[in-house]
Every structure is written in structure tokens, then in C-alpha cells.
Amino acid sequence: MPSIPSNKPYRVGRSRTGLGLFATKPIKKGTKIIRYFGPLLDSKKKEEDAIENKYLFELNNRWTIDGSVRKNIARYINHACRPNAESDVKPRKRKVFIRAIKDIEPGEEINYDYGTDYFKAYLKPIGCKCDACEKKRKKKRAEARAEKARLKAKAERKALKKAEKLAMAEARLKEKLKAKAERKSKKLNGHALNGKSPNGKSLNGKHLNGISRARVAGRKPAGRKAPVSAPAPALQA
Template sequence: MPSIPSNKPYRVGRSRTGLGLFATKPIKKGTKIIRYFGPLLDSKKKEEDAIENKYLFELNDRWTIDGSVRKNIARYINHSCKPNAESDVKPRKRKVFIRAIKNIEPGEEINYDYGTDYFKAYLKPIGCKCASCEKKRKKKRAEARAEKARLKAKAERKALKQAEKLAKAEAKDKLKAEAERKSKKLNGHSLNGKHLNGSSRVRGIGKKPASRKRPASAPAPALQA
């Protein structure tokens, strides 16, 4: 960790993206917190214009600050899409200061917006990890989980409804079958309660009663002479 005088209102510490700059004392809105400095690069010089790193701070079309030097404590300030500080660029003086745009409490990480070009070149490809973007992603994940749970509950309700409908249909069919079985059983009994098979008939039904034969009359006795 770089050495920082105790009278400074910040320190370098661990952040979600590696190292970051944190307030050690209350910092009021509008306060110049720290200067972003380093060697000045002249774009008119090919060897200087060819230098590339993540700490280049462009002042104008010609001058750029190479903030990669270790003594530049401001290089530890991370990007945020909702920052509590901003870069105060003074092109004529070829200086950049980081100024608070909100009251910053001790323990809070100091951050500022790196700008659209830097964001597109370095942050967007890997996904911005600032607190604001992490909060958005967390919210989206929570919404996705809630939607998944809602769809699951809906599917379960639908399945339960279908199961109940099927159970009712099966119960109805069972009752119908039971009624038909009882009806067939009743139709298969004789009037006297005896069960008959399909080929049997009730005795006497469909037949004429047999005629009774009268007994032959005895011959009359012969008269004696």
C-alpha cells in the first residue's frame, strides 16, 4: 500500500474491484480531495503518443496525463456510474483535481465517472462492477428468481387443477359403472329371487296350460233277461 500522510482525508484499501480510495474523515461537497497527476504526454511526439495504459487522462487534443506512476494516489480511485466525486479538469494549467460532489462519510469509497470512452473501451466488455451496476444486476437477478417462482407456482396450480378434474372424472365414471353393475344384477334375478341364466325362462310364462282329460265313463251294466 502506498504511504499517505495522516493529515489526508483518505486511504488506499481493498475494494470490490481490487484497490480503491476510501475516506478517513468527513469530506464536504465541493472539496478538492486529491490531484490526479503524472508525466505530461505530448500527442505531437510519436513516442509519447504511442504510450498506452489504463491511467491516461486526456486534457485536450494535445496533452495527456500519464497517471500510472505510483505516487499518483488518485489512480486508485475507481469508476462509478453514480459517483460521489468528479474530475475537475483545468486544461490551461494542465491539471486535474478530484472534487467531491456529495458529502462523503468516513469509510465510504471515493469514486468518479471515468467517461463514456473509457467505459466502452475497458469496463463494458467485462461488465461494470461499481456498486450502482451491481445493485442493478442484483435487482434483475431477484426479479428473474421471482418470475421463475411465479411461473413454477402457476404450473403447479394448473397441474393440481388438472389432477382434480381428472379425479372427479374418474370418480364419476366409477359411480356410473357401479350403477350399471347394480342395474344388471337386479335385471338378472327372477321374480321369486332365484338367479337365472340368460337361456332360462320363468316357468309357465309363454305356455298354454295343459288340458285336463276327463276320465272315461264306465260302461252301463247289462240288463238281465
């Protein structure tokens, strides 16, 4: 960690993105917190214009500050989509100050908006990790979980309704078969009591187990008649 005088209202510490700059004392809105500095690069010089790193701060079309030097404590300030500070650029003086745009409490991380070009080139491809974007992602994840739970509950209700419908259909089928069996049983019992067969014919016109019609009717069977013999011829005197 870089050494910082104790009279300064900030310190370098661990943040969500690695290292960051944190307030150690209350910082009032409008206060110039720290200067962003480093070697000036002249875009008219090819060797300087070819230098590339994440700490370049463009003052104008010609001059750019190379803030990659270790002594530039402001290089530790991270980007935020909803920052509590901003860059105050002085092109003529070729200086940049980081100024508070709201009251900053001790322990709060100091941050400012790096700008659209930097965001598109470096932050968007990996995803911005500032508090505002993290809250958005957290909200989206919560909404996605809620939607997933809603769809799951809907599917479960649909499956339960289908199962209940199937159970009711099976119950109706069982009742129908039971009623049919009862009607058939009653019909058979009624035919037996009326002396009729299931096809509606009288049982009195048929032999039952070798019993004749007469026995079924309650009469004794008629005996077989003996053959009548011819009268004997009369004897002549």
C-alpha cells in the first residue's frame, strides 16, 4: 500500500474491484479531494501517442496525463455509475482534481464516472462492478428467481389440477361400472324369482336337471298306459 500522510482525508484499501480510495474523515460536498497527476503525453509525438494503459486521462486533443505512476494516489479511485465525486479538469493549467459532489462519510469509498469511452472499452466487456450496477444485477437475479418460482408453482398447480381431473374421471368410471354390475345382478335375481331365464324364456317349458315339465308344474308325471288286449273269443256250445 502507498504511504499517505495522516492529515489526508483518505486511504487506500481493499474494494470490490481490487484496491480503492476510502474516506477517513468527513468530506464536504464541493471539496477538492485529490489531484490526478503524472507525466504529460503529447499526442503530436508518435512515441508518446503510442503509449497505452488504463490510467491515461485526456485533457484535450493534444495533452494527456499518464497517471500510471505509483505516486499518483488518485489512480486508485474506482469508477461508479452513481459516483460521489467527479473529475474537475483544468485544460489550460493541464491539471485534474477529483472533487466531491456530495457529502462523503468516513469509510465510504470515493469514486467518479470514468466516462463513456472508458466504460465501453474497459468496463462493459467485463461488467461494471460499482454499487449501482451490482444492485441492478442483484435485483435482476432476484426477479429471475421469483419468475422461476412463479413458473414452477404454476406448473405444479397445473399438474395437480390434471391429477385431480384424472382421479375424478377414474372415480366416475368406477361408479359407472359398479352401477352397471348392480343393475345386472338385480336383473338376474329378478329373472330367477319370475321363473325365467336371462333371455326372457320361461323355465317351465324345459327340463331342469332331469325334472320334467310336470314336476316343475307341481304335477306327478302320468304313468305309461298298459296296452289294451283284444277280447277273448266266445266258446261255442
